[in-house]
Amino acid sequence: MKADTKLDAKIPAGPLEEKWDRYRFDLKLVNPANKKKFEIIVVGTGLAGASAAATLAELGYHVKNFCIQDSPRRAHSIAAQGGINAAKNYANDGDSVWRLFYDTIKGGDFRAREANVYRLAQISNHIIDHCVAQGIPFARDYGGFLDNRSFGGAQVSRTFYAKGQTGQQLLIGAYSALMRQVSNGMVKLFPRREMMDLVIVDGKARGIVVRNLITGEMETYDAHAVVLATGGYGNVFNLSTNAMASNVTAAFRAYKKGAYFANPCFTQIHPTCIPVHGTFQSKLTLMSESLRNDGRVWVPKKPGDKRLPGDIPESERDYFLENKYPSFGNLVPRDVASRNAKEQCDKGKGVGETGLAVYLDFEDAIKQVGENVIAGKYGNLFEMYKKITGENPYRAPMMIFPAVHYTMGGLWVDYNLMSTIPGLFVLGEANFSDHGANRLGASALMQGLADGYFVIPYTIGGYLAQTSFSNVNPSISSEFKQSVKQIHEKVEKLLSVNGKRTVSEFHRELGLILWEHCGMSRNEEGLSKSLSMVNNLRHEYWENVYVPGTGKDFNQSLENAGRVADFLEFGELMINDALARKESCGCHFNTAFQTEENEAKRDDENFCHVAAWEYTGDAQKPNSHKESLSFENVELSQRSYK
Amino acid sequence: MISKTINLTLKVWRQNREEKKGRLENYHAKDISVDMSFLEMIDVVNEDLTKNRKEPIAFDHDCREGICGMCGAVINGRVHGHEKETTLCQLHMRHFSDGDTIVIEPWRSRAFPLIKDLVVDRSALDRIIAAGGYISVNTGGAPDANGLPIAREVAETAFNAAACIGCGACVAACPNASAMLFVSAKVSHLALLPQGRPEAAKRVQAMVRLMDECGFGNCSNETECEAECPKGISILNIAWLNREFLKAEFS
Numbered sequence: 001m002k003a004d005t006k007l008d009a010k011i012p013a014g015p016l017e018e019k020w021d022r023y024r025f026d027l028k029l030v031n032p033a034n035k036k037k038f039e040i041i042v043v044g045t046g047l048a049g050a051s052a053a054a055t056l057a058e059l060g061y062h063v064k065n066f067c068i069q070d071s072p073r074r075a076h077s078i079a080a081q082g083g084i085n086a087a088k089n090y091a092n093d094g095d096s097v098w099r100l101f102y103d104t105i106k107g108g109d110f111r112a113r114e115a116n117v118y119r120l121a122q123i124s125n126h127i128i129d130h131c132v133a134q135g136i137p138f139a140r141d142y143g144g145f146l147d148n149r150s151f152g153g154a155q156v157s158r159t160f161y162a163k164g165q166t167g168q169q170l171l172i173g174a175y176s177a178l179m180r181q182v183s184n185g186m187v188k189l190f191p192r193r194e195m196m197d198l199v200i201v202d203g204k205a206r207g208i209v210v211r212n213l214i215t216g217e218m219e220t221y222d223a224h225a226v227v228l229a230t231g232g233y234g235n236v237f238n239l240s241t242n243a244m245a246s247n248v249t250a251a252f253r254a255y256k257k258g259a260y261f262a263n264p265c266f267t268q269i270h271p272t273c274i275p276v277h278g279t280f281q282s283k284l285t286l287m288s289e290s291l292r293n294d295g296r297v298w299v300p301k302k303p304g305d306k307r308l309p310g311d312i313p314e315s316e317r318d319y320f321l322e323n324k325y326p327s328f329g330n331l332v333p334r335d336v337a338s339r340n341a342k343e344q345c346d347k348g349k350g351v352g353e354t355g356l357a358v359y360l361d362f363e364d365a366i367k368q369v370g371e372n373v374i375a376g377k378y379g380n381l382f383e384m385y386k387k388i389t390g391e392n393p394y395r396a397p398m399m400i401f402p403a404v405h406y407t408m409g410g411l412w413v414d415y416n417l418m419s420t421i422p423g424l425f426v427l428g429e430a431n432f433s434d435h436g437a438n439r440l441g442a443s444a445l446m447q448g449l450a451d452g453y454f455v456i457p458y459t460i461g462g463y464l465a466q467t468s469f470s471n472v473n474p475s476i477s478s479e480f481k482q483s484v485k486q487i488h489e490k491v492e493k494l495l496s497v498n499g500k501r502t503v504s505e506f507h508r509e510l511g512l513i514l515w516e517h518c519g520m521s522r523n524e525e526g527l528s529k530s531l532s533m534v535n536n537l538r539h540e541y542w543e544n545v546y547v548p549g550t551g552k553d554f555n556q557s558l559e560n561a562g563r564v565a566d567f568l569e570f571g572e573l574m575i576n577d578a579l580a581r582k583e584s585c586g587c588h589f590n591t592a593f594q595t596e597e598n599e600a601k602r603d604d605e606n607f608c609h610v611a612a613w614e615y616t617g618d619a620q621k622p623n624s625h626k627e628s629l630s631f632e633n634v635e636l637s638q639r640s641y642k
Numbered sequence: 643m644i645s646k647t648i649n650l651t652l653k654v655w656r657q658n659r660e661e662k663k664g665r666l667e668n669y670h671a672k673d674i675s676v677d678m679s680f681l682e683m684i685d686v687v688n689e690d691l692t693k694n695r696k697e698p699i700a701f702d703h704d705c706r707e708g709i710c711g712m713c714g715a716v717i718n719g720r721v722h723g724h725e726k727e728t729t730l731c732q733l734h735m736r737h738f739s740d741g742d743t744i745v746i747e748p749w750r751s752r753a754f755p756l757i758k759d760l761v762v763d764r765s766a767l768d769r770i771i772a773a774g775g776y777i778s779v780n781t782g783g784a785p786d787a788n789g790l791p792i793a794r795e796v797a798e799t800a801f802n803a804a805a806c807i808g809c810g811a812c813v814a815a816c817p818n819a820s821a822m823l824f825v826s827a828k829v830s831h832l833a834l835l836p837q838g839r840p841e842a843a844k845r846v847q848a849m850v851r852l853m854d855e856c857g858f859g860n861c862s863n864e865t866e867c868e869a870e871c872p873k874g875i876s877i878l879n880i881a882w883l884n885r886e887f888l889k890a891e892f893s
Binding site: 071078079136139144163182191214280281285286502553 | 677682686692695702704705707709711728732758763765768771777778780782785786788790794797800805808831832837838
């Protein structure tokens with residue numbers, strides 16, 4: 001395969017174990033007295049954004065930090081339940097940096113960069129040290145030492161946790177560090193702002209345009225570098241476990257300004273979520289995958305069996321995961337469990353009112369170890385289930401269904417976490433870098449904090465120290481003015497369509513198309529069909545959407561309309577990416593490419609690469625670029641869970 | 643099993659920040675599935691308003707799973723509604739009956755200026771955290787995480803205080819609009835842990851001073867905050883805060 005010159009990943013030379021240390025030494029430094037001359041924009045205040053903003057400010061840079069919510073503490077990292085991985089080996093069970101690296105590469109089905117993933121595994125231990133120093137109340141054993149638990153895709157206990165609220169506690173830690181720098185005057189905070197555009201001057205990212213969500217004003221801000229930590233795009237599916245405001249807009253506008261978008265079709269679908277109850281459902285709620293340790297997944301053998309679960313005798317139940325995967329049973333990886341649940345429902349064997357659910361049954365586990373033990377392990381999850389569904393899972397089986405959860409794709413970045421636009425850095429879920437085609441549990445928090453606390457503070461210095469900057473003044477710069485003008489035009493256009501359908505109706509329709517054709521399993525025919533469906537829907541949107549209110553006001557309908565407009569364009573990019581990847585890997589399951597055991601069949605000869613897409617104009621097919629992945633330290637193998 | 647639907651009358655507070663006076667307006671919520679959350683019910687009403695060319699009700703919300711702290715309104719006089727330890731997004735319509743009239747109002751406090759309808763400005767809570775709600779440690783150079791054993795009970799008590807989601811329900815519930823439960827939760831979380839001790843005195847003084855400056859009222863032990871807190875934060879934290887504050891003032 002030809003090397004793509006613009007996609008230089010800048011992976012340092014040398015042995016894997018020494019790359020990061022050597023590179024940190026080689027990176028140019030910014031003199032402490034000079035740091036205060038630099039301004040950095042950080043968009044997003046989740047784990048990646050808040051940790052980056054706080055750490056850069058500690059180093060002496062002036063930071064402007066933006067978030068869409070009313071407070072930086074609300075970013076969606078807060079909802080992560082399970083935990084954060086680190087290679088501490090406190091459990092003395094054979095863990096190491098190398099094992100964490102290997103598990104992550106393998107879990108991602110060999111579609112991530114070795115050097116990035118190894119660095120992530122190395123940094124993981126520093127994250128835990130720093131978080132404890134910040135006062136994060138991780139779970140501890142009776143000796144007062146940190147406790148660990150196991151998670152999917154690993155045979156060691158390396159997950160640090162704070163009950164079922166690890167994300168919340170880690171985010172509050174990063175938020176506290178951020179607020180300390182706000183108080184020091186090093187970070188200026190801009191809540192209730194939505195990034196509308198990236199501004200490029202002399203080929204470098206030099207600022208952003210944001211909409212003030214209270215007043216509706218377009219505001220411009222300049223800096224020497226821009227850091228995006230704006231999360232994932234799961235809400236393109238309308239229903240997902242993401243928060244309502246999670247969106248692709250910031251990343252997509254950067255894409256339109258020249259940042260390549262990598263692997264957009266890699267979206268993780270989590271098997272254990274509470275099923276959809278009706279048309280007006282606004283989001284899906286995840287239940288930790290740890291439930292599959294004790295719960296047994298089943299459906300009735302006979303399609304359309306509407307008896308209550310208790311009335312269906314053992315002989316008429318199909319424990320489909322246990323039957324199909326005798327050695328892993330209910331503990332197959334997320335993608336496999338999800339695909340199989342959908343397959344059962346497609347056969348008409350789904351349960352519940354909608355037929356889009358399978359049972360997760362704790363009856364046997366309760367019989368074996370007693371209700372108390374089960375309550376001790378999963379009490380809070382059972383309570384959550386009860387609150388949402390009104391059903392008692394101690395008495396009747398839970399009903400679960402897969403839901404869109406995390407997006408491995410994102411803006412393409414090099415080893416420095418810099419995109420194809422000089423001076424634009426991308427962190428956390430918003431970049432594509434570390435999880436390949438499937439993310440392991442408890443690795444998202446690890447990556448967000450690694451990027452923000454420990455990677456960007458070094459690599460951004462290397463960029464700033466080596467770059468010469470012209471003076472930029474947003475109030476007179478033609479680039480800023482042009483950008484503001486275009487956004488105003490787009491907003492006015494949205495408000496003036498004055499059609500008949502609401503934004504939510506379009507979003508629901510888009511979500512259903514993608515879920516059906518670009519979700520858990522894909523095929524060429526469906527993908528091609530969905531491409532034209534999304535295209536038609538996008539055209540209809542601009543002719544028939546109705547957005548109430550004005551642009552000069554707090555207008556949530558308008559906010560949503562802009563996000564859905566971008567999702568409609570982005571949906572096409574996802575489908576194009578899925579069409580181009582003529583193999584199956586991790587979450588991307590093309591039914592034409594499967595092993596005899598119905599597992600994802602990779603094509604390492606032709607598709608061992610990162611697909612990076614370059615914007616070429618509205619309604620134009622994007623240019624395809626490929627970063628070839630080379631595996632020098634691990635051997636590529638086929639996953640099997642039989 | 644076809645899910646039940648109910649019909650409701652809503653009285654919703656409508657007000658723009660430029661308007662001096664707001665008012666309660668009546669809406670009908672029709673065919674509401676009892677499986678919906680309260681916010682999904684408002685979504686339905688808003689869809690209906692939009693289709694009828696009327697302005698939808700503005701309300702804050704984000705994660706819709708009870709953890710981000712963004713949502714909240716006073717429902718029939720109860721903060722986050724009448725279910726115990728529940729945020730508004732986790733309040734489900736099965737707790738209401740067909741024909742009910744529901745009054746929906748924003749958080750009311752001098753320290754939380756109204757932005758629009760049910761949306762208020764809670765940035766005062768962020769300012770209080772900025773005053774001292776942290777441990778002053780820079781990234782890099784922290785000792786090994788297991789170098790400092792912390793008794794399990796202490797870690798758990800700290801966790802229980804740290805579970806605060808910063809929604810402001812305690813302020814909305816308090817007759818004095820006091821932020822004592824919020825401030826005490828952060829003070830306790832950090833003061834309980836050995837890492838947080840070195841600056842405990844400075845922290846509590848700075849946070850309490852800022853709380854007063856923001857225009858929150860004083861605590862008069864009404865305990866409404868504890869009753870309405872969606873995360874079950876205990877008022878024992880307020881006792882802890884008072885102790886920390888007195889210790890700091892007299893040392």
